[in-house]
Amino acid sequence: MRFDRILLALTVTASIAAGTVIASAQNTRSPTVLGVVELFTSQGCNSCPPADAALERFAARDDVLALGYHVDYWDYLGWRDTLGSAENSKRQYDYARALKRRGVYTPQAIINGRAHTNGGHYAEISNVLGTYDDNGKGLSVDLTVTDHGDRMHVSVADGAMPAGKVHMVLVYFKRDTEIAIERGENAGKIIRYVNSVVDVQTVGMWHGEAMTVDIPLTELAAKDADGCAVLLQEAIRGGYPGPILGAAILPRQSS
Template sequence: MKRTFAITAIAASLLALSPAAAPQADESVQKPLGVVELFTSQGCNSCPPADLALAKFAARDDVVALGYHVDYWDYLGWQDTLGSDANTRRQYEYAEGLNRRGVYTPQAVINGRSHTNGGHYREISEMMARDKDRGLGLTVGLKFEDMGDRMRVSAEGAPTGGDKIHLVLVYFVRQADVAIDRGENAGKTISYVNAVTDYQTIGMWEGEAMTVDIPRSELAAKNADGCAVLLQKTTKGGRPGAIIGAAILPRQSS
């Protein structure tokens, strides 16, 4: 059930993957405090506080915040308009990697290493800070640039410790206001941020500095207007593990 796509699938759309000099130390190289992946549902009445917390994280410059809408609450009477089976699979894969027996909403996964209730904004912030203090945060610098007809990802060179590390692209809708007619949140209009529409592994990172060009047309193909990139270790079972680098595509200037 591992969601992995061959790099050739995007290569046909002019993706270029090549070694490059390490990005220079400047403001455009991103080493965020952490990555927050929220698993949420429009059909879950305990999720709105977590959705608000994610919006606060998304507004910060030092956090990559992503919202994965799951579909296993759809039976309660409302089909999540942003939900997908792929998002549900990612949550179950995290559960296996984190040695959990099940999943829940709202669940926030922090740096691919730990989890807690997604509505606990302060606790999540403290967890990211602790990871950084222990050297377990985002240690590899990435640079994500808007090049007009393409998006360019540059990664610094760094030791891998022999780990298998995937280069993962996560596509999302920056904001979606949804009027919910049925289910546990009936009558509410909720604003969702960075709602994931798709994600794919486009290659392996071997620890060398490199640059990847992705056609901007991929955003439209994924029904998205934003994109993030993760450098993510895999567990022994091939499940998503610790995230060691992340960056998010800046908004296009109007």
């Protein structure tokens, strides 16, 4: 995560506020999110297409924030994932350490930063999201993103703090990409990928109090992205990613 670049590139305004942000009629506010599904996938994995299709279904829902992280550790099988990165692989390995697993696999879905399963198991993941919402493991902090044309306005409500630290994480992604795969296990297939992550950056911390942050939308073009999600995520032992407390997504591509 490149803290120096984000501090120079972003004009970040943080303030403690008791009230809520009121958007004007021309602004678009993010919908309420039930939970977050992070899929770790690869174009070179023949088990991944069903999970990629499941992620597309989740991305079409208003109540789920769906993100696709393409990893690079299967590139040696004959096809270099055109959306893959070492940073995405590192996030998956960090989750493995947080969840006390010995290794990683694809397709792996991480649900609210708390549990994992095969990313193709749409019904199971949906059920877990609903169960989490019922038993207090869902998203507990109100977080919204409002499109103001030249910037996105992030508003975080106050809430109960966990024992550890809580990071504000920006996840930049490409909304819709079709790839014709020429070699490897999926050779000859044309696969559609949604919300493919191109960059993840921690831009601040949340201390349990209401706060706002403004982020220039020029950052989207700078990262070759057309979407951005905001996560409030615990940093657990060793700084690894833990439970997600709040999440929102930029509701539309801005000009």
